[in-house]
Amino acid sequence: MTDKQTELMHRLQVDHIAFFENMTRLRISLLLITVISSIAGYSISPEMKVDEKPYLKEVAPDTVFSGKGGDPPHYLSKSGTAAFNTFDVVPAIRGYAGPIKLLLALDSGGTITGLKILEHKETKNYVHYMVSPDYLRQFLGKNVKDPIMIDTDIDAISRATESVQALAKTVRVSSRKIASQVYGLEVRSDERGGQSVITGWVIYLILFLSAFTFYYITRSSRELLRARDFSLVLGILIIGFYLAAPFSILNVFNFILFRHSSAIIWYVIIFSTFLSVVLAGRFYCGWLCPFGALAEFIGRMPFRKWELSVTTDDTWRRVKYLLLCLIAMVVFVSRQSEYGNYETYVALFAFHGNTLMWLLVALMLLINVRVERFWCRYLCPVAALTGMLSRKAGGYVSTKDCPMGNRQNPLISECIRCNRCYRKE
Ligand code: SF4
Numbered sequence: 001m002t003d004k005q006t007e008l009m010h011r012l013q014v015d016h017i018a019f020f021e022n023m024t025r026l027r028i029s030l031l032l033i034t035v036i037s038s039i040a041g042y043s044i045s046p047e048m049k050v051d052e053k054p055y056l057k058e059v060a061p062d063t064v065f066s067g068k069g070g071d072p073p074h075y076l077s078k079s080g081t082a083a084f085n086t087f088d089v090v091p092a093i094r095g096y097a098g099p100i101k102l103l104l105a106l107d108s109g110g111t112i113t114g115l116k117i118l119e120h121k122e123t124k125n126y127v128h129y130m131v132s133p134d135y136l137r138q139f140l141g142k143n144v145k146d147p148i149m150i151d152t153d154i155d156a157i158s159r160a161t162e163s164v165q166a167l168a169k170t171v172r173v174s175s176r177k178i179a180s181q182v183y184g185l186e187v188r189s190d191e192r193g194g195q196s197v198i199t200g201w202v203i204y205l206i207l208f209l210s211a212f213t214f215y216y217i218t219r220s221s222r223e224l225l226r227a228r229d230f231s232l233v234l235g236i237l238i239i240g241f242y243l244a245a246p247f248s249i250l251n252v253f254n255f256i257l258f259r260h261s262s263a264i265i266w267y268v269i270i271f272s273t274f275l276s277v278v279l280a281g282r283f284y285c286g287w288l289c290p291f292g293a294l295a296e297f298i299g300r301m302p303f304r305k306w307e308l309s310v311t312t313d314d315t316w317r318r319v320k321y322l323l324l325c326l327i328a329m330v331v332f333v334s335r336q337s338e339y340g341n342y343e344t345y346v347a348l349f350a351f352h353g354n355t356l357m358w359l360l361v362a363l364m365l366l367i368n369v370r371v372e373r374f375w376c377r378y379l380c381p382v383a384a385l386t387g388m389l390s391r392k393a394g395g396y397v398s399t400k401d402c403p404m405g406n407r408q409n410p411l412i413s414e415c416i417r418c419n420r421c422y423r424k425e
Contacts, residue, residue, distance in 0.1 A: 023413060026321055027388055033325050034256060037332035045335045050118045052085045052103045059083055059105040059114025074178060080108035082182050085118065089174040095166035096266060097121040097250070097337065098259035102170060110144035110179040110187070112171070121259050121337060123250055125350035125357075126160045130167060139171050144179040144187045148172035159244040159350055161200060162263035200243055201265035207234055208272045211287040215280060218419045219395075228286070228418055232293035240290025244349045247273045247284055249324070249381040253337040273386070281390035285376055285383055286403075286416030291345035291364075292376050296403050298365055299372035306370045310407065317377055317414060320384040327381065343381065372405050376416070387413030394425045 056065055056075060060083055065075035074084035086093075086102040093099060098121045105114030117131055129135055138155060142148050150156045150168050157164050176187040211231040218224050239246055243265070251270050254260070261267070276283040285292050308316075323342070331340045344360045347353025353361070367374045376383045390412050398406040399421040406414055 023388065023411075030325055030328065030388065033329050034332060037329045038256065041333045041335045044333060047335070050085070050087075050101055052083075052118060055103050055116050055118065056083055059103050059116050063105075070182065072174075072177060072181060074182060076182070080183075081113065082106050082108075082178055083114070084174070084178055086170050086174040087118075089177050090170060093166060093170045093173060094260065094262040095120060095122050096126075096162045096261050096263050097123070097254045098261070100163070100167050100170055102167075102174075104171065104175060104178075106144075106175055106178055108183050110175070110183065110185045112139055112142050112175060115139050115171070120163075121254065122160070122163045123248070123341065123346060123350070124338065125341075125346050125352045126244060127157075127163045128350075128352050129157055130160050130164055142171075144176045144185060147188070148175075159352075162261070162265065166262055200245070201263075201268045203238060204243060204245065204265055204268055205272070207231075207238055208268075208276075208288065211235075212276065212280070212283065215283055215287055215417060215419065219422050220424070222419075225419060231287050232296065235288045235293045236290045239288060240294075240345075240349045245269060246290050246345060246349060247288075247382055248343055248346065249327075249340055249385065250337050250343075252385065253328070253331050253340045256332070257335060257337060259337065274389075277386050277389045278391070280417050281393060281412055282383065282386045282416045284386060285380075286418045289376075289382070290349065291343075292373060292380075292416070294365060295368045295373050295375055299368040299403065301369055303369045305372065305405075308371070308405075313377075313405070320377075320379050320381065321388065323379065324381045324384040340381070344375065372403055373416075377404060377414070390415075395422050397421050397423060 056063075060077070060081055063077045063079065063081055063083075065077050065081075065083060068075055070076070072084065072089040074082045074088075076082050083103060083105045086104060087099055091099060100120040100122070101118040103114075103116045103118050104112060107113050115136055117136070120127070120131070122130075135155070135157070138153075139148070142153070147153050148168055148171055150165055154164075154168050179185040180187050211234075214224065214227040214231060218227065245265055247269055251266065255270060273284050327340050327342060331337055344357065344364045347357035348361045364375045364379075371377070393412055393415075396410060396412065396415045396417075398408055398410045398415075401420065402410070403418055403420075404410070404414055404416055
């Protein structure tokens with residue numbers, strides 16, 4: 001080994017040690033930011049109860065209601081129409097990110113005559129059609145004796161399966177409860193789950209377990225490395241375009257804000273990803289993430305890559321950590337998880353976004369032609385979080401064709417565990 005090579009190796013070792021020290025500082029900083037901002041958020045922006053009174057005229061024009069009262073709480077008019085906030089009646093029913101609060105008007109025969117969404121925390125790109133007047137109009141005229149079920153008498157929305165299931169269930173259960181307890185009507189009691197919801201989490205779990213099995217197999221059998229490409233393709237098609245359920249930093253923000261979901265897939269995604277981080281660092285990024293997969297496939301196109309200096313590359317890689325810390329602070333102080341919605345792939349997999357979002361999607365995909373996995377390396381909040389939580393692991397020395405452009409002896413936070421360079425120690 002020449003003097004120059006020895007000096008380079010020494011510098012890399014020093015960088016390596018500095019990284020672990022910095023990573024510990026980063027982890028502590030993020031934890032402190034989360035705790036302090038959450039405490040500040042609870043005092044500055046406490047959860048406000050939505051006041052439904054200003055909207056009574058919208059759901060029941062020309063109707064004068066008495067004050068709110070009764071059990072469950074409701075407003076009653078002389079003509080016998082009841083109006084109620086569904087959160088007062090069925091607080092436990094939740095969408096993908098907490099309850100969907102509605103103001104409903106019901107006549108004395110048990111027919112829904114008015115409906116308005118008061119508040120929801122679902123990701124806007126996915127539920128843009130669900131909250132539109134066109135979609136909500138389907139519920140008007142439905143009677144408590146009707147099924148009010150997705151795929152039966154209410155349309156499904158493919159990219160918002162969990163949210164529309166929760167919306168229909170909120171309308172169905174709350175209106176039946178009011179009809180029975182306020183009007184003494186006989187109501188149906190055929191409560192059951194939706195088939196597609198069950199299939200969704202099962203498919204996700206099978207995909208996760210298969211990819212994880214191959215991750216372990218490819219650590220000792222290099223012939224099977226191609227299996228990762230297969231897993232990435234399934235990630236794009238199933239997690240991205242079919243389930244529209246990539247792991248999102250919004251999942252984490254909502255989890256910390258106690259905006260839990262009724263959707264089993266939400267728990268499966270969160271717990272499987274965290275388990276994989278503990279066992280295999282950024283496995284999710286390297287084997288399942290649909291946007292990372294698209295970026296990697298585009299990056300494999302035979303175009304010359306930009307030569308970034310080690311310093312530039314290192315500096316830019318830190319941007320994702322800084323962004324995550326800043327956004328986390330904003331989200332927890334304001335208690336508005338949607339402020340954390342800066343993941344470009346949300347527009348892509350929701351098939352909905354504004355012009356700026358689509359331009360960003362196009363840019364973040366096209367740039368991979370010149371810089372491999374640009375989004376994952378420099379900007380992705382999920383990469384920052386999973387990288388920060390990755391435990392030290394030996395055997396990853398990097399290769400010339402590293403999909404993350406890692407140099408020799410990379411930082412484990414930058415390794416997506418593709419196993420191309422893995423050597424048993
Ligand atoms: S360091 Fe090795 S295992 Fe990690 S992403 Fe690069 S080539 Fe794959």
